[in-house]
Amino acid sequence: MIYSDFFNFKDKLILVTGGAGFIGSHIIETLLKLDARVRCLDNFSTGKHKNIEAFIDNPLFELIEGDIRDYEICLKAATGCDFVSHQAALGSVPRSIENPILTHAVNSTGFLNIIDASRKAKVKNFVYAASSSTYGSSKALPKIESEFGEPLSPYALTKLGNEKYAAVYKRTYDFNSIGLRYFNVFGPRQDINGSYAAVIPKFLQALINHQPPVINGDGSFSRDYTYIDNVVQANLLALTATSDCVLNEIFNVACAAQTSLVELVNLLKHRLLIHDTKVQNLQPVFGPERAGDVPHSLASITKARNFLGYNPEFNLAEGLNVTVDWYIKNLKS
Template sequence: MKIVITGCAGFIGSNLTEYFLNKGYQIVGLDNFATGHLKNIQHLMANANFEFFEGDIRDLDTCHKVCVGADYVLHQAALGSVPRSLKDPLTSNEVNVNGFLNMLWAAKEAGVKRFVYAASSSTYGDSESLPKVEEVIGKPLSPYAITKYVNELYAQIFGKAYGIETVGLRYFNVFGRKQDPNGAYAAVIPKFVMQFMKYESPVVNGDGNYSRDFTYIDNVIQMNELAMLSENPEVVNSVFNTAFGERTTLNDMIHILKEELSKKDAKIANVDIVYGPTRAGDIPHSLASIDKAKTILRYQPEFSLKQGLAEAVNWYWENLK
């Protein structure tokens, strides 16, 4: 079977590409290297089952080209980051909405069986209810959140109007190997890992008591595979939280991170933490209910935060130290 993976050189996309190639699938990858890196997929280029296109999802012809003959699409390409979207909402909208629509249309035209896409926990917006359940959302708190919610609306309409099967996966704070620690919009865990390894004090936005449902990459890979292959009709044209299902404060996460890194270098235990102002558009607390995914998809997350951090620290230590 042929799978199109957009954003295949990015953090999540490259992990999905490697996983499905190892399982013998034919993979067509698309990336424009806006946030992805060639090094993430360089070792896969010699695989006869991997065909790579350098291109942009904002170009409809490119989207049509990669979807020819595809059975499934795993759509990961997007401009992430709440702060990025607040600074430049126009580009975030072009990529995350127009680009998404291009891919959805191309997939429909190509007769793709199922379109699985990266949705976001940011869709819950100002809803204060915990844990987050798929059917209860609030108002978006950032342009990024709006774009990801619009993705869900388009997917639902395409499912009803054109019959294409869609499945949205609302990712909750995904972390793990290949996640970029550099750049202005780097995710907190790889950024902090790199700073600790350099004995630099990481800066926490706020007092560290905001909490997140940190989700290791292998749990996300499992969800993509289940969403793509499940024959349960309840899966079709639905959205699922993609998380571990536990809430951890930033302070507790940092404590575990320092503990794991200190096993590699005892001096890291002495690095101080700096606290700064809270960040605009941030949701104070995030916790997913994964009951729907467990019931309908038979999802069983394998990695807790602590287990995932141990794996991630090993990868960063071996590859970036």
């Protein structure tokens, strides 16, 4: 999609919280290309300066280093903004199980701070990152926005609470928001290091280092992997939405395709063979299942297609091609 043909952000001021993170930095990059004025709020606890270093000298870019747990910082960041894209969060189900207090403080209190600050700043649209973890114990496939089970982790509970707060802010204050339930986002700039790294960069790092990737469980667990450009598209559509059938709704952001962990390893090996034939004989090893993991995840994107206009441009294979090439280049540089 040539975004300039569909979106007009010129002279609009947009706050992106968590803008130095993986998803936030991609949103900022696209908004700047569309001549938007972008304000980035990040405390760099998980975001990285290198993700935004290309924007620092851009006159349309402004950085506020601060924490969404600080209400006054949220007010400062939201003031004067036309739109808010709220991406700041403490991700990872395992991290939330290990530290539920911190997860709640960032994801719940932080969310309340930024949505209230945005209300007071009278922003036009408040778009926030929701999560497929919200579907919890529900075994139904595909996942439909209106049907979900009980949360299986503190992280999932915080994300469900965000949706409830957003609904209350509409009923109580007539403040508009849109929630985007992301399904396993991946792509360039996703953190490859640390114990809470996402599965695709973790598998890539192991294979590139000629080590067997470690799969939690028997490898049958499946996910709906979603390339970052699809997520950016959904955010742009949500930021510019005006229809009552879009405002104050929740939308799945995914590819509507299911891939098991074993299949994912094989896809990564196939792509890496272009660069390194030694990965051919590497086989995964299997460890214990992780607490809080949902066995299977597959999204219905019918609602997002019909009402938001969402149309994912990258399937898993296409997204992996770009992602693997990026990691090969950057791990060697």
